[in-house]
Amino acid sequence: MCTGQKKKVVLGNGKNACVSCVIELLTITKGKDPSRSTDNDKIVEAERHKKIGNDLFKQKRPVDAFHRFNKAIRLVIFLHDPQALLKDWNLLYTSLCNNMAACQLEFNNYEYAKQLLDKVLATDKENIKALMRRCRASAELKMYDRTLADAKSVLAVEPNNAVGKKYEEIAVEALRLQNVNYKNMVKKMFI
CATH class of the missing domain: 1.25.40.10 (Tetratricopeptide repeat domain)
Structure with missing residues (x-):
């Protein structure tokens, strides 16, 4: 289109439920x-x-x-x-x-969130926001060892951090249950 030129635009099939308008190019501004x-x-x-x-x-x-x-x-x-x-x-x-x-x-895209947070923590190991967010992502991915390690890192810097305490409790309980299930599975294998 050139400056001053008009163009009719129709959205839709042109018969039912369509939108039409006329567009006029007033000016052209050169961008950076x-x-x-x-x-x-x-x-x-x-x-x-x-x-x-x-x-x-x-x-x-x-x-x-x-x-x-x-x-x-x-x-x-x-x-x-x-x-x-x-x-x-x-x-x-x-x-x-x-x-x-x-x-x-x-x-709820926990794997991608974890990958992004790994990048943050590779540069800044004590980034509390990243540690807390990776706690959540790891817990959702059932990576409880990672969750526990991150929760402990948060609590080492901020001992009263509620998110760190929450994920520490979640990870400890989940790891306990995993160990119980593992022991039961091993018992069944040898009985």
């Missing part, structure tokens, strides 16, 4: 060429998407939040020279992975 963006521009844009994603998550809109976090992390991953901004890059990358994992927990 993404290939010419500097790494600092990308970091600023990623931070903007992260902030919007955080606001959307607070509004109980995890799907929209996830899409914003995903846009932000793609900007961060494809920096030209992440080594130049290593500290900022790590902080932003781990924060975005942590936020994306929170969304995945809302979707």
Whole structure:
């Protein structure tokens, strides 16, 4: 289309239940060429998407939040020279992975959430939010050894953390039941 040109648009089959409108192209504005963006521009844009994603998550809109976090992390991953901004890059990358994992927990996608949280904890072993979230993901995946280890890590930093205590209790009880079931199974094998 050229400036000033009009185009009729019809949505639907054109007979029943359709929407039609006329679109006129008023102006063409040249945008910024993404290939010419500097790494600092990308970091600023990623931070903007992260902030919007955080606001959307607070509004109980995890799907929209996830899409914003995903846009932000793609900007961060494809920096030209992440080594130049290593500290900022790590902080932003781990924060975005942590936020994306929170969304995945809302979707009950525990395996993907755990993978994202593993990335966070590979960089920051004492990230309490990531540890608590991985406790939940691991418990849902019935990985009670991992749940217990993460709960103990949370409680080592914050001894009165309610989430850490909750998942420690869940893991201890589940491991106890697993051991009882295992012993019963072994007994049946040799009787």
